[in-house]
């Protein structure tokens with residue numbers, strides 16, 4: 001009798017292990033996110049499994065003041081200033097920040113029921129995501145006058161764009177490429193760190209043909225191939241913000257802005273008192 005129970009238990013354990021393995025290995029989407037696992041994605045994953053991924057360190061070129069109450073969710077560079085989207089219900093905003101002084105020179109508050117997220121400027125319009133409302137806002141980049149809204153499935157985390165698409169992260173390991181007029185998903189890439197899905201992709205920036213992505217609660221920025229989702233490199237920013245400037249455990253690295261004209265890269269974090277211009281160097 002005892003033996004029979006033991007056999008049954010072992011059989012149950014095996015079936016449970018099998019189930020959890022299948023669950024972990026299967027591509028997953030959050031909510032209603034579309035999944036398109038194409039040949040390029042799989043090829044990217046296989047290549048990534050066998051090649052060393054370069055790691056970059058940094059030199060600090062300049063340090064600027066940043067509003068330590070700004071819960072940074074989106075950051076871009078435009079005409080010598082930074083545009084920033086800040087989150088949290090009741091203190092979400094879109095703002096223009098003078099780079100040299102950190103002074104907020106233009107600001108529009110987002111209604112308190114929304115938690116603002118990623119933001120980008122594309123074809124003369126500012127697009128700003130919200131976290132869980134499946135609603136985005138469109139603004140005039142000069143006046144910050146609201147011009148409209150758009151909808152998307154799932155959560156909104158980070159936002160950037162390439163030549164013809166908005167690129168959205170939603171906290172999973174997938175990035176969606178949206179038509180900027182219809183907001184339809186044109187394609188999706190899956191991001192793998194070797195064979196493991198790289199989850200919780202957050203703020204984004206399109207830099208010289210790559211997607212730079214913050215990863216929530218990680219001191220590293222992932223450099224992602226926009227075609228395959230393959231990780232092309234890591235930017236290790238551990239130690240960038242002095243420990244004494246870290247106000248709480250949610251004050252994490254988040255915010256990447258690229259000045260294409262000057263080829264300058266700016267990074268900050270949620271509630272960080274500083275913005276850094278950095279130069280990458282291969283480790």
Ligand SMILES: [Ca+2]
Pocket residue numbers: 074075076159160203204205255256257
């Ligand atoms: Ca950005």
